[in-house]
Amino acid sequence: MHYGSCLCGSIKYEFENEPFDCCYCHCSICRKLTGSNAGAYGSVARDDFTWLDGERNLSQFKPTSATTRYFCRSCGSFLLTEHVAERHNVCVSLGTLDSAIGSAPEYRQFTGSSATWSRIRDHLPTYDAWPQSSE
Numbered sequence: 207m208h209y210g211s212c213l214c215g216s217i218k219y220e221f222e223n224e225p226f227d228c229c230y231c232h233c234s235i236c237r238k239l240t241g242s243n244a245g246a247y248g249s250v251a252r253d254d255f256t257w258l259d260g261e262r263n264l265s266q267f268k269p270t271s272a273t274t275r276y277f278c279r280s281c282g283s284f285l286l287t288e289h290v291a292e293r294h295n296v297c298v299s300l301g302t303l304d305s306a307i308g309s310a311p312e313y314r315q316f317t318g319s320s321a322t323w324s325r326i327r328d329h330l331p332t333y334d335a336w337p338q339s340s341e
């Protein structure tokens with residue numbers, strides 16, 4: 207079992223199995239959401255994911271009709287994304303994990319939208335937009 211929480215500790219979650227399809231997303235929405243040059247995410251089967259505590263403290267935001275983002279109402283931690291196109295999975299913000307996981311981001315998407323100050327120094331595959339739509 208893996209565990210995660212928000213910065214103030216009021217919201218806690220757990221999930222079974224390793225996150226899959228882990229990536230960094232450099233799109234303009236994720237940059238604003240995280241206040242950084244990319245969000246780091248991993249997919250988890252919805253049936254494997256459970257809010258343990260503080261669910262009433264969750265706030266939702268829909269930057270587009272395709273996604274719902276979940277935050278802690280108190281501290282602002284960005285914990286989870288639901289994609290309309292991926293009903294069976296949720297997307298965990300990896301920075302909110304408290305557990306060591308075996309998986310790690312395997313690629314960078316939307317690097318075509320990278321911040322001008324972003325300097326990528328690893329050798330992960332990069333995609334201008336979605337991985338399936340560009341090389």
Ligand SMILES: [Zn+2]
Nearest residue numbers: 212214278281
């Ligand atoms: Zn919090």
Ligand SMILES: [Zn+2]
Nearest residue numbers: 231232233236
């Ligand atoms: Zn993004």
